[in-house]
Amino acid sequence: MEGSAPIPGSEEVPDPSSPLVSDLHRDDLLKIYRALIRARAAEERLEVLFRQGHVSGGLYRSLGQEGASVGAAYALRRRDDATGDVIAHTVRDTGALFLFGGTPGEYFRQYLARETGPTRGKEANVHWTDLRRGFVGPVSPLGTMVGVMSGITLSFKIRGEPRVGMVFYGDGATSTGAWHEGVNFAGAQGCPMIVVVTANGYAFSTPTRKQTRAAGFSAKAQGYGIAGESVDGNDVLAVYQAARRAVDRARDGKGPTILELLTYRRKGHAQHDPQLYVPPEEIRAWEARDPIDLFRGTLLEEGWAREGELRRLEVAADTEMREEAESAVEDPPPAEVGTLSDVYTDLSARPHWTRPIPPGLPSPGGGWRIQGKGHHRG
Amino acid sequence: MRPEHLLKTERGEAVTFLEAIREALWEEMERDETVFLLGEDIGAFGGAFKVTQGFQEAFGTLRVIDTPISEAGFTGAAAGAAHMGLRPVVEMQFMDFIAPALDVITNYLATSLYRGSGPLPVVIRGPVGGGNRGGPFHSQNVEMFFFHTPGIKIVYPSNPYDAKGLLKSAIRDDNPVIFQEHKGLYRAPALREVLPTGDFTVPLGEAKIAREGTDLTVVTYGMMVHRSLDAARILEAEMGVQLEVVDLRTLLPLDERAIFASVRKTGKLLVVHEDTRTGGIAGEIAMRVSEEAFEWLDGPILRVTAVDTPVPYAGTLEDHFLPQVEDIVTAGRYLAEY
Numbered sequence: 258m259e260g261s262a263p264i265p266g267s268e269e270v271p272d273p274s275s276p277l278v279s280d281l282h283r284d285d286l287l288k289i290y291r292a293l294i295r296a297r298a299a300e301e302r303l304e305v306l307f308r309q310g311h312v313s314g315g316l317y318r319s320l321g322q323e324g325a326s327v328g329a330a331y332a333l334r335r336r337d338d339a340t341g342d343v344i345a346h347t348v349r350d351t352g353a354l355f356l357f358g359g360t361p362g363e364y365f366r367q368y369l370a371r372e373t374g375p376t377r378g379k380e381a382n383v384h385w386t387d388l389r390r391g392f393v394g395p396v397s398p399l400g401t402m403v404g405v406m407s408g409i410t411l412s413f414k415i416r417g418e419p420r421v422g423m424v425f426y427g428d429g430a431t432s433t434g435a436w437h438e439g440v441n442f443a444g445a446q447g448c449p450m451i452v453v454v455t456a457n458g459y460a461f462s463t464p465t466r467k468q469t470r471a472a473g474f475s476a477k478a479q480g481y482g483i484a485g486e487s488v489d490g491n492d493v494l495a496v497y498q499a500a501r502r503a504v505d506r507a508r509d510g511k512g513p514t515i516l517e518l519l520t521y522r523r524k525g526h527a528q529h530d531p532q533l534y535v536p537p538e539e540i541r542a543w544e545a546r547d548p549i550d551l552f553r554g555t556l557l558e559e560g561w562a563r564e565g566e567l568r569r570l571e572v573a574a575d576t577e578m579r580e581e582a583e584s585a586v587e588d589p590p591p592a593e594v595g596t597l598s599d600v601y602t603d604l605s606a607r608p609h610w611t612r613p614i615p616p617g618l619p620s621p622g623g624g625w626r627i628q629g630k631g632h633h634r635g
Numbered sequence: 636m637r638p639e640h641l642l643k644t645e646r647g648e649a650v651t652f653l654e655a656i657r658e659a660l661w662e663e664m665e666r667d668e669t670v671f672l673l674g675e676d677i678g679a680f681g682g683a684f685k686v687t688q689g690f691q692e693a694f695g696t697l698r699v700i701d702t703p704i705s706e707a708g709f710t711g712a713a714a715g716a717a718h719m720g721l722r723p724v725v726e727m728q729f730m731d732f733i734a735p736a737l738d739v740i741t742n743y744l745a746t747s748l749y750r751g752s753g754p755l756p757v758v759i760r761g762p763v764g765g766g767n768r769g770g771p772f773h774s775q776n777v778e779m780f781f782f783h784t785p786g787i788k789i790v791y792p793s794n795p796y797d798a799k800g801l802l803k804s805a806i807r808d809d810n811p812v813i814f815q816e817h818k819g820l821y822r823a824p825a826l827r828e829v830l831p832t833g834d835f836t837v838p839l840g841e842a843k844i845a846r847e848g849t850d851l852t853v854v855t856y857g858m859m860v861h862r863s864l865d866a867a868r869i870l871e872a873e874m875g876v877q878l879e880v881v882d883l884r885t886l887l888p889l890d891e892r893a894i895f896a897s898v899r900k901t902g903k904l905l906v907v908h909e910d911t912r913t914g915g916i917a918g919e920i921a922m923r924v925s926e927e928a929f930e931w932l933d934g935p936i937l938r939v940t941a942v943d944t945p946v947p948y949a950g951t952l953e954d955h956f957l958p959q960v961e962d963i964v965t966a967g968r969y970l971a972e973y
Contacts (some may be wrong), residue, residue: 304681368917375751376750376751377751379749380748380750380751384750385750385751385752386718386750386751386752386753387743388718388719390754393715393718393752394750394751394752396742396743396746396750397742398738398742398743401707401711401738401739401742401743402711403708404707404708404709404710404712404713404714404715404739405709405711405712405714405715405718406715406741407708407711407712407715408711408712408713408714408715408716408717408718408719408723409715409716409718409719410715411700411712411715411716412715412716412719412720412721413719414697414717415671415697415698415721434707434735435707435711435738437708438703438705438707438708438709438711439706439708439711439712441703441705442702442703442705442708442709442712445702445703446700446712521695551847563683599748599749599751600749600785600786601748601788601810602748602754602809602810603808603809603810604840604888606785610926612927632709
């Protein structure tokens with residue numbers, strides 16, 4: 258590395274063909290930065306849509322946690338042809354979702370419950386799946402996706418594929434029986450996966466100290482006989498390197514890792530939660546450790562990027578999100594008939610009940626109608 | 636080369652209900668390499684009821700997986716494997732233990748297609764039913780926990796031919812299927828039958844007429860098909876009444892056309908199930924008949940079911956709990972004379 262680092266503040270940039278930190282080249286660092294700011298810009302645009310009354314249901318942000326999500330996901334092999342690694346993301350993983358090819362157009366259409374969204378209005382926010390790009394959308398009951406990911410990665414073992422899985426959850430989910438069963442199963446079966454615990458301080462209003470007396474979440478790994486590591490979740494490069502260790506461990510057939518990312522949730526659980534249970538000085542302290550600000554500072558201080566190119570990326574991200582949101586707003590909601598589709602692969606759901614008059618029998622006189630659901634044809 | 640205990644049908648020998656299920660599993664695993672099994676004690680031990688005896692030796696530890704005691708965890712794993720194009724068959728050691736997996740079955744498996752996360756062809760199979768002095772947790776019928784969940788299919792055969800054909804169909808079905816096997820039928824000698832060689836399936840969603848009749852329709856399934864057939868013989872001898880016994884075979888989707896057709900023929904309906912009374916499927920069946928075949932009824936719709944208690948352990952208590960042939964005869968006599 259000696260002699261290849263440019264003078265900070267100069268217009269020079271490092272040699273793109275040499276890694277700058279770990280195995281990351283300059284290209285990678287800019288991609289990571291772009292991933293961080295796109296996640297934040299999308300959520301900020303979502304808040305605008307929410308204030309305008311366009312968002313159906315709850316709005317969930319990952320403000321302050323972008324480094325955790327992006328750093329971890331960047332350590333995985335991302336493909337769009339069903340041959341890459343697979344993630345199970347949460348609402349706090351806009352960063353990981355976008356890295357795996359989830360588009361802002363899809364993201365906004367999910368929140369806006371549009372016909373043209375990936376679930377056609379059947380499911381909300383980030384709850385959507387694309388196995389070609391390698392992400393499985395969550396369900397709201399917590400812990401389930403650890404079991405699901407153990408099955409996904411079990412299929413890699415059964416087929417001898419060099420793929421790994423990464424399942425994201427917060428501190429709260431670790432208390433569920435489903436989380437425990439999933440981690441234990443993965444350990445017992447040697448599944449090639451990473452169990453990320455995005456420890457952000459709160460599960461809705463419940464602080465971590467009320468969630469568990471465990472010394473930490475990676476400490477639980479010993480109980481399962483698997484590897485565990487904790488890392489500063491707001492240092493995206495540290496997250497990346499820890500995730501790479503876990504990914505390599507899994508790919509080498511050495512089983513799962515609990516990867517604890519120590520970070521902080523700077524907004525409430527959802528838009529409707531004003532976080533009154535959080536001391537304001539606590540939020541301020543973590544603002545000073547904003548993962549995007551920290552990484553931006555590092556890029557400039559180390560001379561790995563120039564101010565101008567970072568600004569251009571930021572403007573591009575804001576523009577992209579504004580345009581995608583405007584396009585999504587124009588799209589229609591799903592038609593009523595969509596309610597009945599895709600319950601089974603081969604059967605239709607029954608429409609609302611109506612009573613037929615059997616053929617050949619006299620029809621009772623008159624007709625009566627119940628408002629809404631069910632009517633009698635007279 | 637198949638092990639000895641899997642050659643009976645090939646040799647033209649009669650098989651039990653359990654052996655028919657075993658043959659279906661084996662043949663599907665031979666036919667389709669994506670089919671694999673998960674469950675407690677199914678591998679090295681061959682399963683608590685020995686359904687999968689010999690399977691791990693033949694198919695290996697990656698296709699016959701001994702799981703920890705984690706019904707929620709390994710059912711979730713089955714879902715994940717199904718996302719990736721495999722076709723898992725999960726064994727619940729007793730279907731009473733399906734309760735811990737209720738969340739992943741109803742909230743994950745049942746909803747995946749609807750949510751755009753793709754079909755999940757998972758079969759969950761296991762022993763149900765009482766009459767064996769198994770007590771509250773080894774005797775339940777669990778269909779109604781899932782009957783109300785759109786996206787699930789529920790199958791409940793009454794004889795070896797249907798068990799084999801339906802299990803094959805269930806494994807080939809792209810929707811999640813809960814497959815209930817009455818443990819009292821597993822080794823019942825009277826049920827042994829010679830099955831056809833070669834591949835055969837029985838379609839899901841179709842009832843079968845187990846006994847034709849003209850005077851009274853009995854809609855039933857599982858062990859109660861046999862109790863109802865016993866009652867039918869008694870009522871024929873005693874009163875000359877001809878019961879038509881409809882074996883549902885699949886509970887969800889319910890074959891209402893078969894039920895309506897029989898009710899239109901006989902005008903009288905009795906539903907018999909081993910499940911408890913309140914919230915049992917008889918309520919749903921009666922409601923559907925009221926909605927679409929009321930004009931053909933010549934009497935009230937009645938039901939014979941277990942009483943609304945947990946399953947008791949002692950023989951005297953359990954026999955009182957369960958529907959008996961005399962109960963069906965009593966109800967049948969009442970309706971016939973109505």
